Amino acid sequence: xxxxxxxxxxxxxxxxxxxxxxxxxxxxxxxxxxxxxxxxxxxxxxxxxxxxxxxxxxxxxxxxxxxxxxxxxxxxxxxxxxxxxxxxxxxxxxxxxxxxxxxxxxxxxxxxxxxxxxxxxxxxxxxxxxxxxxxxxxxxxxxxxxxxxxxxxxxxxxxxxxxxxxxxxxxxxxxxxxxxxxxxxxxxxxxxxxxxxxxxxxxxxxxxxxxxxxxxxxxxxxxxxxxxxxxxxxxxxxxxxxxxxxxxxxxxxxxxxxxxxxxxxxxxxxxxxxxxxxxxxxxxxxxxxxxxxxxxxxxxxxxxxxxxxxxxxxxxxxxxxxxxxxxxxxxxxxxxxxxxxxxxxxxxxxxxxxxxxxxxxxxxxxxxxxxxxxxxxxxxxxxxxxxxxxxxxxxxxxxxxxxxxxxxxxxxxxxxxxxxxxxxxxxxxxxxxxxxxxxxxxxxxxxxxxxxxxxxxxxxxxxxxxxxxxxxxxxxxxxxxxxxxxxxxxxxxxxxxxxxxxxxxxxxxxxxxxxxxxxxxxxxxxxxxxxxxxxxxxxxxxxxxxxxxxxxxxxxxxxxxxxxxxxxxxxxxxxxxxxxxxxxxxxxxxxxxxxxxxxxxxxxxxxxxxxxxxxxxxxxxxxxxxxxxxxxxxxxxxxxxxxxxxxxxxxxxxxxxxxxxxxxxxxxxxxxxxxxxxxxx
Numbered sequence: 001x002x003x004x005x006x007x008x009x010x011x012x013x014x015x016x017x018x019x020x021x022x023x024x025x026x027x028x029x030x031x032x033x034x035x036x037x038x039x040x041x042x043x044x045x046x047x048x049x050x051x052x053x054x055x056x057x058x059x060x061x062x063x064x065x066x067x068x069x070x071x072x073x074x075x076x077x078x079x080x081x082x083x084x085x086x087x088x089x090x091x092x093x094x095x096x097x098x099x100x101x102x103x104x105x106x107x108x109x110x111x112x113x114x115x116x117x118x119x120x121x122x123x124x125x126x127x128x129x130x131x132x133x134x135x136x137x138x139x140x141x142x143x144x145x146x147x148x149x150x151x152x153x154x155x156x157x158x159x160x161x162x163x164x165x166x167x168x169x170x171x172x173x174x175x176x177x178x179x180x181x182x183x184x185x186x187x188x189x190x191x192x193x194x195x196x197x198x199x200x201x202x203x204x205x206x207x208x209x210x211x212x213x214x215x216x217x218x219x220x221x222x223x224x225x226x227x228x229x230x231x232x233x234x235x236x237x238x239x240x241x242x243x244x245x246x247x248x249x250x251x252x253x254x255x256x257x258x259x260x261x262x263x264x265x266x267x268x269x270x271x272x273x274x275x276x277x278x279x280x281x282x283x284x285x286x287x288x289x290x291x292x293x294x295x296x297x298x299x300x301x302x303x304x305x306x307x308x309x310x311x312x313x314x315x316x317x318x319x320x321x322x323x324x325x326x327x328x329x330x331x332x333x334x335x336x337x338x339x340x341x342x343x344x345x346x347x348x349x350x351x352x353x354x355x356x357x358x359x360x361x362x363x364x365x366x367x368x369x370x371x372x373x374x375x376x377x378x379x380x381x382x383x384x385x386x387x388x389x390x391x392x393x394x395x396x397x398x399x400x401x402x403x404x405x406x407x408x409x410x411x412x413x414x415x416x417x418x419x420x421x422x423x424x425x426x427x428x429x430x431x432x433x434x435x436x437x438x439x440x441x442x443x444x445x446x447x448x449x450x451x452x453x454x455x456x457x458x459x460x461x462x463x464x465x466x467x468x469x470x471x472x473x474x475x476x477x478x479x480x481x482x483x484x485x486x487x488x489x490x491x492x493x494x495x496x497x498x499x500x501x502x503x504x505x506x507x508x509x510x511x512x513x514x515x516x517x518x519x520x521x522x523x524x525x526x527x528x529x530x531x532x533x534x535x536x537x538x539x540x541x542x543x544x545x546x547x548x549x550x551x552x553x554x555x556x557x558x559x560x561x562x563x564x565x566x567x568x569x570x571x572x573x574x575x576x577x578x579x580x581x582x583x584x585x586x587x588x589x590x591x592x593x594x595x596x597x598x599x600x601x602x603x604x605x606x607x608x609x610x611x612x613x614x615x616x617x618x619x620x621x622x623x624x625x626x627x628x629x630x631x632x633x634x635x636x637x638x639x640x641x642x643x644x645x646x647x648x649x650x651x652x653x654x655x656x657x658x659x660x661x662x663x664x665x666x667x668x669x670x671x672x673x674x675x676x677x678x679x680x681x
């Protein structure tokens with residue numbers, strides 16, 4: 001079969017469409033110029049490799065000769081991987097909302113004017129035959145091209161209003177209002193209204209984990225030093241419910257994308273790297289605050305899954321695992337009751353079936369997807385479960401070996417800088433929390449991979465596949481990587497990595513800072529001209545780039561005594577004040593960073609000889625505190641070359657320097673005095 005232009009792309013998602021009869025183009029000059037030359041509308045299709053409905057539309061329409069014939073005759077067809085081009089995805093998802101007054105999703109199907117790439121019609125999934133209150137895709141294509149041909153001037157006039165609306169979205173609030181003093185109270189009030197008191201989580205089906213929201217509740221509790229707090233209970237109860245639900249892979253670890261129901265039982269079966277990175281951070285934080293071993297066990301299984309399933313030989317982490325296998329969505333993970341019964345002993349099966357719900361009715365495609373099962377709501381609330389853990393773990397090991405022999409769903413082996421950085425940061429959190437340093441090796445290998453393959457003198461690249469690093473990096477790539485490096489330095493000092501963090505911070509400000517209105521654009525100043533230059537402040541499935549940029553520049557600003565970093569960070573809050581006041585719950589991560597600005601920020605530097613054997617006695621109390629407003633670093637003697645760090649000299653075996661904002665206290669040499677002091681922070 002002849003292959004189209006997508007066969008030369010590095011994106012696995014684009015390569016999946018290389019044998020379509022559709023004359024696909026990647027986004028670029030060739031396609032855009034051809035549309036202008038031939039006066040044809042652009043059909044833009046955005047998706048990603050682990051997307052179930054993207055596959056459905058591909059099988060129904062893009063692999064269909066008749067549909068492809070219509071597409072090729074009347075349109076210039078462009079296929080985009082939203083993971084490689086989040087800039088385009090942000091623009092056209094926002095356009096979908098403006099055009100249709102409803103949120104988008106994937107696959108995203110947009111029709112663009114050939115002159116300016118502005119959208120005039122769009123939607124998400126369209127079926128091959130009319131159903132779900134949607135027209136058939138073939139009929140839609142005919143109607144769109146007829147309308148385009150007959151009403152082009154009207155389309156261009158309307159496009160100007162779309163372009164203006166896109167431009168107005170990220171304009172600064174001219175009133176320059178302050179963030180409300182009661183913003184945290186308003187945030188919690190909003191969260192309480194959507195909290196599911198029975199099953200945990202927030203909102204109804206489809207139910208997403210919302211790690212940004214969970215982390216802000218946990219962090220805010222530590223900032224405000226609340227005790228017996230109902231706010232904290234909401235976050236902890238949600239984490240407990242999710243780890244026992246079908247959204248968590250009960251056998252192999254790792255979380256699926258979301259739950260299609262509101263009881264966490266049946267997930268959408270794709271596994272995304274970023275979801276697991278963000279949830280790993282949440283479970284580490286929950287354990288450090290409660291010392292509940294079930295949270296640590298979930299963190300352990302998630303960390304193991306990330307390293308075992310997602311880390312490449314080169315060191316980077318893959319992007320996702322598909323929801324579908326050859327036999328259908330989720331089939332890799334589900335079980336026939338007889339298959340389980342035949343492979344376990346009677347004693348094992350009795351324990352396993354009761355614990356994971358095989359003694360109840362089937363719950364997915366006449367089979368069983370595993371979740372922790374309770375006999376009543378009362379038992380669920382109290383987590384009343386007496387179980388023989390030895391027999392349960394034996395059963396899990398047996399069934400995992402059987403499952404591993406099944407054909408696995410497709411893994412997207414694209415390596416993304418931003419998602420890798422999130423993962424590195426969280427793996428280091430796990431090392432600190434668990435006191436298991438095993439994954440430091442994995443984290444360091446991943447950081448070195450990103451620096452060697454993605455970082456150049458003039459900037460970062462965003463994606464890597466098959467030995468090729470390309471696409472200019474976005475705000476998230478820079479901010480998340482700086483965050484990962486700072487977290488790594490807190491556990492293992494490296495002068496070269498500090499230098500890279502400073503380089504990245506300088507590039508971040510140079511390339512992305514809005515010098516007029518404050519805050520950071522999503523794309524660099526030398527990025528391709530598009531119909532919008534996004535400047536997002538709200539979280540999506542992971543923290544916004546502006547929130548992490550503000551956080552790391554505050555931390556590095558105080559560490560290096562660099563006021564440019566601090567001023568750039570604070571400009572984010574000036575820019576985003578109205579957005580935060582209007583929608584605090586959409587800005588969980590930015591509120592975390594705002595607390596870092598508003599509350600005293602502490603940096604602790606421990607100076608010691610590199611051969612000093614008992615440094616853990618000083619470091620462990622800091623690790624146990626695990627508070628978001630305390631950064632700490634062990635800096636070996638005479639080992640930086642930066643005067644503001646070097647002036648904290650070693651006096652004795654260990655010397656601790658505690659600095660709050662711009663002021664450092666007298667150095668501490670006594671361990672007990674040090675522990676007493678930090679417990680007051």
